[in-house]
Amino acid sequence: MKIEFAPLNVPLQRRLQTAATLQWVFSFLALAQCCLAAIVLLALSDWWMGALLYAGWLWLDWDTPSSGGRRSQWVRTWRVWDYFRDYFPLKLVKTVDLDPKKNYIFGFHPHGLVSSSKASLSYLVSRPEGGNVAVIAVGGAPESLDARPGALTLQVRNRKGFIKLALKHGAQLVPVFSFGENELFDQMENPTGSPLRTLQNRLQSIMGVAMPLFHARGVFQYSFGLLPYRKPINTIVGKPIPVVQTPSPSSEDIECLHKVYLESLSELFEQHKHIYGLDEHQHLTFI
16 A cells, blocks of 8 residues: 655644644543543552542532533633644534524434433423523434445434424424535445444444444555544534424324424535535435
């Protein structure tokens, strides 16, 4: 394999963007394991009190993620997020203004790599003061196994939990499609029925998370590695779908709103696909 190395005269800004993205990849893949190892080492050393204090804090803080989290304005203003955004670059496009007095559920497509807590989502969209947005990667873990450049297949036909949640709390549904999302990584071929896909499905059923074997570029070369490709991502936020609060939605209520949601998502994609380089014959496929 021929290796394409990065030039030596890369501007400092681009190097900082790569460093910001590298820390994100590390955090996603290894930060939890490193923290766990640190706690174990502390517990087995003369610094065991530190591990005990951390365990106590973990116990006291256990419900925070499902009750709105703990926002830190200081962390939100770190420059590292600007460098991370500009690596791709990322662009968020809203098609309409949203009412800050209402709560919303954004159905994000394509694919996800993380799970969502029902308790956390319910907490956000049930706040009477409004102004909250819960973003759900509807395809979830199984869809990530099909995520690769050019993929337009979404696992959404049997995903109706977010529809029921929207009805139960009266949250407005908003379809969101991110053009360029699937262009960031390549993935080993794993067609349905292949030994690799069978193993991935088995692991997902056991652990609850998918294990896509993805790859892209490295830090100092562009031929292999786990850093995402520098491709633009344009996330389009669609028009809200009005939802009438139904504390105990019936199957018919859920089916009806789900159908409207799929139609709105398809319309959003078709309206914008030409702007972002897709052909007329390219359409979303729902499974």
